[in-house]
Amino acid sequence: MSAEPVIEVVELSKQYKDIRAVDGISLSIPSNQIFSMLGANGAGKTTTVEILEGLRSPTSGSARVFGVDVAKDYRPIRSRVGILPQNFEPFDMLKPTEAIEYWAGLFDKKVTRKDVSDLLETVNLSHRKDVVSKKLSGGEKRKLGIALSLINEPELLFLDEPTTGLDPRARRDLWALIEGIKKKGSTVFLTTHYLDEAEKLSDDVAIMHKGRIITRGSPEDLVRKHGKLTVIVLAGAGEVGLKEVTRRGIDATLESDGDLLVPVRDPTEMRQIFQKLSGIELKVKDMYTRKQTLEDVFLSVVGQKMDEGVLGK
Amino acid sequence: MSRILADTIAFGKQYMRSGVAMFFAFAFPILLILIFGAIFSSQGEVALPLPVQDLDEGPYSTVFLNILANISVVDIEVIPSDVDISEYISDESLLVALQIPADFSSQVGAILADASAGPVNLTLYGDQTTSTYGTMSQVVQAAIDGMNYGLLGESPIVGFEAQSISLEDNMTFMDFFLPGVVGLVVMTNTLYTITSICAEYKSRGYFKLLATTNIKKHEWLLSKFIFYTVLLFASLLLTFAIGQAVFDMTSSLTPLAFAFIAAGGFLFLAMGMLLGTLVKDPESASAIANAVGFPMMFLSGIFFNLDGMPSYMQAISKVFPLTYFNDGLRATMIYDNTEVALVNLAIVVVLGLVFFVLGSKLLSWKER
Ligand SMILES: Nc1ncnc2c1ncn2[C@@H]1O[C@H](COP(=O)(O)OP(=O)(O)OP(=O)(O)O)[C@@H](O)[C@H]1O
Ligand SMILES: [Mg+2]
Numbered sequence: 001m002s003a004e005p006v007i008e009v010v011e012l013s014k015q016y017k018d019i020r021a022v023d024g025i026s027l028s029i030p031s032n033q034i035f036s037m038l039g040a041n042g043a044g045k046t047t048t049v050e051i052l053e054g055l056r057s058p059t060s061g062s063a064r065v066f067g068v069d070v071a072k073d074y075r076p077i078r079s080r081v082g083i084l085p086q087n088f089e090p091f092d093m094l095k096p097t098e099a100i101e102y103w104a105g106l107f108d109k110k111v112t113r114k115d116v117s118d119l120l121e122t123v124n125l126s127h128r129k130d131v132v133s134k135k136l137s138g139g140e141k142r143k144l145g146i147a148l149s150l151i152n153e154p155e156l157l158f159l160d161e162p163t164t165g166l167d168p169r170a171r172r173d174l175w176a177l178i179e180g181i182k183k184k185g186s187t188v189f190l191t192t193h194y195l196d197e198a199e200k201l202s203d204d205v206a207i208m209h210k211g212r213i214i215t216r217g218s219p220e221d222l223v224r225k226h227g228k229l230t231v232i233v234l235a236g237a238g239e240v241g242l243k244e245v246t247r248r249g250i251d252a253t254l255e256s257d258g259d260l261l262v263p264v265r266d267p268t269e270m271r272q273i274f275q276k277l278s279g280i281e282l283k284v285k286d287m288y289t290r291k292q293t294l295e296d297v298f299l300s301v302v303g304q305k306m307d308e309g310v311l312g313k
Numbered sequence: 314m315s316r317i318l319a320d321t322i323a324f325g326k327q328y329m330r331s332g333v334a335m336f337f338a339f340a341f342p343i344l345l346i347l348i349f350g351a352i353f354s355s356q357g358e359v360a361l362p363l364p365v366q367d368l369d370e371g372p373y374s375t376v377f378l379n380i381l382a383n384i385s386v387v388d389i390e391v392i393p394s395d396v397d398i399s400e401y402i403s404d405e406s407l408l409v410a411l412q413i414p415a416d417f418s419s420q421v422g423a424i425l426a427d428a429s430a431g432p433v434n435l436t437l438y439g440d441q442t443t444s445t446y447g448t449m450s451q452v453v454q455a456a457i458d459g460m461n462y463g464l465l466g467e468s469p470i471v472g473f474e475a476q477s478i479s480l481e482d483n484m485t486f487m488d489f490f491l492p493g494v495v496g497l498v499v500m501t502n503t504l505y506t507i508t509s510i511c512a513e514y515k516s517r518g519y520f521k522l523l524a525t526t527n528i529k530k531h532e533w534l535l536s537k538f539i540f541y542t543v544l545l546f547a548s549l550l551l552t553f554a555i556g557q558a559v560f561d562m563t564s565s566l567t568p569l570a571f572a573f574i575a576a577g578g579f580l581f582l583a584m585g586m587l588l589g590t591l592v593k594d595p596e597s598a599s600a601i602a603n604a605v606g607f608p609m610m611f612l613s614g615i616f617f618n619l620d621g622m623p624s625y626m627q628a629i630s631k632v633f634p635l636t637y638f639n640d641g642l643r644a645t646m647i648y649d650n651t652e653v654a655l656v657n658l659a660i661v662v663v664l665g666l667v668f669f670v671l672g673s674k675l676l677s678w679k680e681r
Binding site: 050053054055056078079081083085087088089091092093094098099101102103104105106107108132 | 315318319320322327330518519521522523524525526528679680
């Protein structure tokens with residue numbers, strides 16, 4: 001692994017007519033990581049990714065991939081980069097085997113039968129290799145797209161919302177596939193609006209909002225930085241509970257469903273807080289601890305929750 | 314080269330698996346030829362019917378009817394002598410009818426003896442403003458002239474002979490029509506298809522995908538050119554074979570005809586790619602292709618000879634590339650006029666190159 005970053009972005013911006021889709025972002029991504037760009041619809045993920053893929057030109061700033069300025073000439077790095085575009089659609093009337101042979105041909109690459117079947121095996125599509133692509137399921141189509149993007153055994157793979165619209169099973173399938181790709185030594189640049197996906201897969205997460213990166217770090221770092229690490233949940237404690245607890249000098253927040261959350265910022269506080277709580281007469285349905293997730297982080301930095309890419313209250 | 318080959322093979326497979334496309338290359342020209350062939354081929358033999366009521370039925374009326382019957386464009390139909398001709402005309406919705414008076418033979422006899430007694434008149438019923446009436450009165454006049462000369466024992470000085478419009482005696486409508494159909498097939502298969510492919514590739518993101526590979530725009534278009542050339546050669550062979558088998562054709566399949574197919578395919582593919590720069594979605598694609606293709610279809614002489622059209626229409630037709638394709642293809646297939654064919658071929662190739670350069674420059678695979 002070289003020390004040089006795979007991707008180096010400095011003050012990158014993209015202005016469409018009246019929208020600043022990307023607003024001065026800077027990024028440096030080391031190799032052999034899964035980097036996730038997490039954000040709602042319209043956050044600017046695809047714009048960023050396509051600039052890095054050489055498909056759109058930036059308005060200002062610079063973007064380098066393997067040290068090459070992507071706005072100038074992409075050819076030298078074309079075969080080192082694999083791409084799965086957002087909403088990838090395979091060619092309807094080609095079978096997966098044919099599509100892979102075709103794609104290899106477009107890269108001037110000779111492939112043997114075995115290469116093709118190995119690749120189909122990698123993406124777990126062997127059993128569907130002779131079905132015309134339009135008859136594949138949504139998840140299978142994405143797998144075929146990933147197979148195409150892997151044709152050159154790329155060192156860097158861009159996956160733009162690879163699991164959007166898929167059922168949970170197909171998503172888990174793809175997660176395993178993506179983890180496998182990283183294990184083989186590649187760097188993966190993933191965009192997603194699924195918090196669990198980013199949390200599960202990423203070594204490094206950047207939360208993007210309105211064209212800016214508003215926070216970045218490993219999922220654990222982000223939770224430590226913006227969340228409260230662990231909370232004690234007093235289920236159903238309600239207003240009464242809140243009053244009792246705060247009267248004893250314990251910090252707490254009341255959820256809309258009546259659950260009372262007591263944050264524990266430092267693991268050493270845990271014992272002390274439990275002792276205090278046990279001294280209070282409280283009517284609770286249940287009492288348990290919960291680790292915070294990226295979801296809490298997202299809520300805290302963006303101020304809104306996100307569901308299927310849509311921001312809500 | 315391997316990129317072009319890979320793209321040609323993949324495109325061919327996709328194309329062959331879609332039935333609609335195959336229809337336009339093979340079933341469409343055959344249907345056109347059979348349908349239009351059936352409609353137009355018989356027209357040359359159709360004679361205009363001329364209903365005649367012979368009230369005389371004497372020697373001279375028989376002579377007159379014989380002369381009339383020898384004029385090939387009319388077909389005499391007999392009106393019974395015992396009906397009222399005016400009623401008969403309206404009952405049968407006739408456009409014209411000729412009546413020979415009852416005393417025709419005796420009158421002719423009398424006039425021959427004493428010229429100052431004549432002439433005896435035949436009556437042509439009908440609406441004098443119609444073209445049928447005009448034609449028929451000419452025909453009847455001709456028969457009358459013929460009879461007069463015969464009766465006077467003089468031979469006519471100037472005669473005339475009917476001749477159907479063709480350079481070769483046995484050229485049929487099909488000979489004229491088939492190159493037109495070929496032109497239509499070449500144009501629809503390439504221009505329409507490539508415009509809609511551009512729309513599909515844009516809206517489904519295929520162009521973007523292709524932009525991430527090594528293939529270049531001109532290579533992509535060349536691969537379509539290779540595929541369509543092979544396909545259209547096959548279509549031409551089949552269409553020509555059917556034309557030959559079903560109709561009596563004298564035109565021939567010259568090497569230049571194949572050159573035209575290739576050059577025409579190239580021209581309309583390039584033109585389609587140029588139109589493709591304007592389209593965003595499949596709907597606008599067919600609208601734009603039709604806006605260009607439709608006038609071209611009718612004003613380039615596919616279905617009828619433009620020589621008979623007003624001069625401004627002929628001038629307009631010179632704007633359409635298809636005109637040169639048609640003219641050249643006819644020159645080689647029907648008239649065996651290599652010189653004219655080559656000039657038109659050169660025009661087609663040059664236009665194709667211009668569109669090709671413009672198209673590959675202007676069509677963008679990426680987003681801006
Ligand atoms: N070609 C374009 N022309 C004009 N505006 C654009 C264009 N592409 C994107 N935008 C706008 O730029 C903003 C960012 O879009 P982008 O596609 O990068 O977001 P995204 O994060 O990928 O969203 P999603 O999750 O929906 O894919 C949006 O407001 C979008 O409407
Ligand atoms: Mg996007």
